[in-house]
Amino acid sequence: MSQRQTADAVPATRIDIGVCTFRRQTLERTLLSLAVIEIPEGVTLRVIVADNDVEPSAEPLVERTRRRLPYDISYVHCPAGNISIARNACLDEATGDYLAFIDDDETASEYWISSLLATARATGADAVLGPVAARYEEQAPSWMRRGDFHSTRPVWVGGEIRTGYTCNVLLRLGSPVVAGRRFNLALGKSGGEDTAYFTQMNRAGGKIAFAPEALVSEPVPEQRARFGWLAARRYRMGQTHGRLLAEGTSATARPIQIVLAAAKSGYCATAGLLLAPFAVPRNRYLLRAIMHAGVVTGLGGARIIHQYGKVEASIP
Incomplete structure (x- = not known):
């Protein structure tokens, strides 16, 4: 061709x-x-x-x-x-x-x-x-x-x-x-x-x-190539997901969504701590915990963190 x-x-x-x-x-x-x-x-x-x-x-x-x-x-x-x-x-x-x-x-x-x-x-x-x-x-x-x-x-x-x-x-x-x-x-x-x-x-x-x-x-x-960058990105992803969930959830049902997201965050954080000696699964669970924490704040209407612009400008 x-x-x-x-x-x-x-x-x-x-x-x-x-x-x-x-x-x-x-x-x-x-x-x-x-x-x-x-x-x-x-x-x-x-x-x-x-x-x-x-x-x-x-x-x-x-x-x-x-x-x-x-x-x-x-x-x-x-x-x-x-x-x-x-x-x-x-x-x-x-x-x-x-x-x-x-x-x-x-x-x-x-x-x-x-x-x-x-x-x-x-x-x-x-x-x-x-x-x-x-x-x-x-x-x-x-x-x-x-x-x-x-x-x-x-x-x-x-x-x-x-x-x-x-x-x-x-x-x-x-x-x-x-x-x-x-x-x-x-x-x-x-x-x-x-x-x-x-x-x-x-x-x-x-x-x-x-x-x-x-x-x-x-x-x-x-x-x-840092855990901190991944954590900030996962948290922001969670915030976006939380806001989108809120759009399709009634005000009365929203507290239930917040409790579920908080429970998931807690479960993943606990799993990450239990897997502390094993870096890959530990960090995977910890990042999921951070993402679900972002869902909680997104459902609650918290301001989404800004990532675009400064990071892009610093990368050649």
Whole structure:
């Protein structure tokens, strides 16, 4: 299959690839990985780079890389410091049949887009998720590498995927549960905007599928290879989940949800302490305890902690 589109070809399917960026030089590696992916026959690709910095800091890098890609790049400056603004800019700019998202510190495997598209066509899903494989540096703690705490895969509940993520996904733009849907600006600094987006899509009847061969990889820099970073992320995830639970729970039933989440947190914390000599299961349970504690505060309406912006800016 050709990886380069000819000018006189009339493609049957158009796919836009959205890359949201905030002061990361790794963007260049991400874009170059897209240059060598397999393009299915009859498909044309276009890349949308949404620059979320106050100044258009990514524009020179995009212009420098443009000539090395076999398809068009659309650069959009969408300030500032709110990831939901950047994701919505990609949705607004997209003109294809599908929109894929990949993060600006990830690299796509050869069959990434073809695997996502094949699953979308086979299942008729509104969104298709792919796996994200973490790449650890040698300095990362051994328990972290053994337990692979940073890789991302969907979670099945009752045989279905009820939420998703934007670090590796394909959206069918013509779907009635996708068309017009946007990411919540209130979650654009804390994170969790993607969880809310896909949870609400699922509640509206949307179907989410998984393409295990649509692999992207993501390095784990030193700043993230710490228990503290994982704990803050799990806590924020729990807060988002708690707020989403609260949306679908009556005020009278909410105390029951809080008690259940607190009980789960206590159980996991106890299990973590009992497994203290065994680093991988111990930390897995402790992180789950922290996540359920976040659910408690999310159900209670506590302010969600902000993670987006400062962390991204500190990673080269």
